[in-house]
Amino acid sequence: MDRTRPVRLGLGVWALVVALVALVVLTFLPTPYVIQRPGPVYDTLGTAADADGEQVPLINIEGAETFETAGTLDLTTVQVVGNRERTPSWFELALAWMDSSRAVVPLDSVFPEGVTTEQRDERNATLMVDSQHEATAAALNALGYDTGAQVTVVDVLEDSPAQDSLESDDVVTAVDGVAVESAKQLRQAIQDAGGDPVMLTVLRAGEEHTVEVTPEKHVEGDVTTWLIGVTLRTDYDFEIDVTLQLDNVGGPSAGMMFALGIVDTLTPGELNGGENIAGTGTIEADGTVGPIGGIRQKLYGARDAGAEFFLAPQSNCDEVTGHVPDGLTVISTETLDDSLAALEVIAEGGDLESLPTCDVVTSP
Numbered sequence: 001m002d003r004t005r006p007v008r009l010g011l012g013v014w015a016l017v018v019a020l021v022a023l024v025v026l027t028f029l030p031t032p033y034v035i036q037r038p039g040p041v042y043d044t045l046g047t048a049a050d051a052d053g054e055q056v057p058l059i060n061i062e063g064a065e066t067f068e069t070a071g072t073l074d075l076t077t078v079q080v081v082g083n084r085e086r087t088p089s090w091f092e093l094a095l096a097w098m099d100s101s102r103a104v105v106p107l108d109s110v111f112p113e114g115v116t117t118e119q120r121d122e123r124n125a126t127l128m129v130d131s132q133h134e135a136t137a138a139a140l141n142a143l144g145y146d147t148g149a150q151v152t153v154v155d156v157l158e159d160s161p162a163q164d165s166l167e168s169d170d171v172v173t174a175v176d177g178v179a180v181e182s183a184k185q186l187r188q189a190i191q192d193a194g195g196d197p198v199m200l201t202v203l204r205a206g207e208e209h210t211v212e213v214t215p216e217k218h219v220e221g222d223v224t225t226w227l228i229g230v231t232l233r234t235d236y237d238f239e240i241d242v243t244l245q246l247d248n249v250g251g252p253s254a255g256m257m258f259a260l261g262i263v264d265t266l267t268p269g270e271l272n273g274g275e276n277i278a279g280t281g282t283i284e285a286d287g288t289v290g291p292i293g294g295i296r297q298k299l300y301g302a303r304d305a306g307a308e309f310f311l312a313p314q315s316n317c318d319e320v321t322g323h324v325p326d327g328l329t330v331i332s333t334e335t336l337d338d339s340l341a342a343l344e345v346i347a348e349g350g351d352l353e354s355l356p357t358c359d360v361v362t363s364p
Helices: 002-029 090-097 117-142 183-192 254-264 295-304 312-322 338-347
Strands: 034-042 048-049 055-057 059-062 072-081 103-106 150-156 171-175 198-204 209-212 215-218 223-227 230-235 241-244 276-279 309-313 329-333
Touching: 034 090, 034 295, 055 059, 059 117, 059 215, 059 254, 072 171, 072 254, 072 295, 117 230, 117 254, 117 338, 150 183, 171 183, 183 223, 223 338, 254 276, 254 309, 254 338, 276 295, 276 338, 295 309, 295 312, 309 312, 309 338, 329 338
Parallel strands: 072 276, 276 309, 309 329
Antiparallel strands: 034 072, 034 103, 048 055, 059 241, 150 171, 150 230, 171 198, 198 209, 215 223
16 A cells, blocks of 8 residues: 555645635735726717716817817826725736736835825826816917916925015016016026026016026936926916816826817817827927826727827837737827827828837737
8 A cells, every 4th residue: 555645645735725825815915016907098089977977078168169070089097906005915916917908016106105095186186187277278389379378486485595586476477588488498497597596577466576596406316406496387368268077087198188189179170080099198388298107008998999099108118119019009209299290191091100109019
């Protein structure tokens, strides 16, 4: 009789029990990660449910002639699985690691220490509202409208260079004699001064003042920034009434697609040639398209929603290369004008190979 057989069988049973116990333990142990996955896709030319569950247009314009549209101009989103109160299990992370449409990212990169989920959601909602204003300004600027931009001081930091020179609600109209049309322009002028004093012309309670402020040097790593210690916002006085409606979506990454949707609505013909086009990217009033997070998940969300083309910020190209789902053509863009030019080529059935790409390698 082989006495080693029962021993081997017993060891096998114990190994299986230990493995099952380990699996159960890993299932409930907290992890320092969350999962990003493709979120809902919304057509800026279509409708979405409002807070009451009723379908409303994502873009509604009054005070100007609007035109019929076709195809889609989809904005893409990312959903986050997990938060500080409940992180994904190790088993969930393992499944996500094997799914090319998902990403496992450190918890702190999405939910910083000391910031609650509610605070994060509130901040993202604010960023979405700001991006909608910038998208409207960018679209109307591209169409030749006067957006009536003015830069307002929101707050002045204590012990900052501007503490004795600027006040909340000051409207900055010029820097060193050059008219100021955006907060971005003002920040750049301060940076370009390289530490030299800048002369700011401001309107305070309807009266014009000229103040001198000497920027303060801040060094982080190998990056030097010159700051005067104020927070700014750019306000607009639009000639027409543009309302952008999208509940339960936060962050600034929908800006470019909203801008394209506004341009399409205000111009005759089909900006996209009736094709299904998706994209992402922040936008500023001058048309600059900026980077966003979760672009790989947005590529898969766009593909699954039926998009054939995807407009991606050029500054995200390093994350795009090698991660494009089959059936999707990615076009890189740096400005709203770049995106409009790309749509024109697509609409007219032009040479798609002439469009800028991220030198992508299509993945299976």
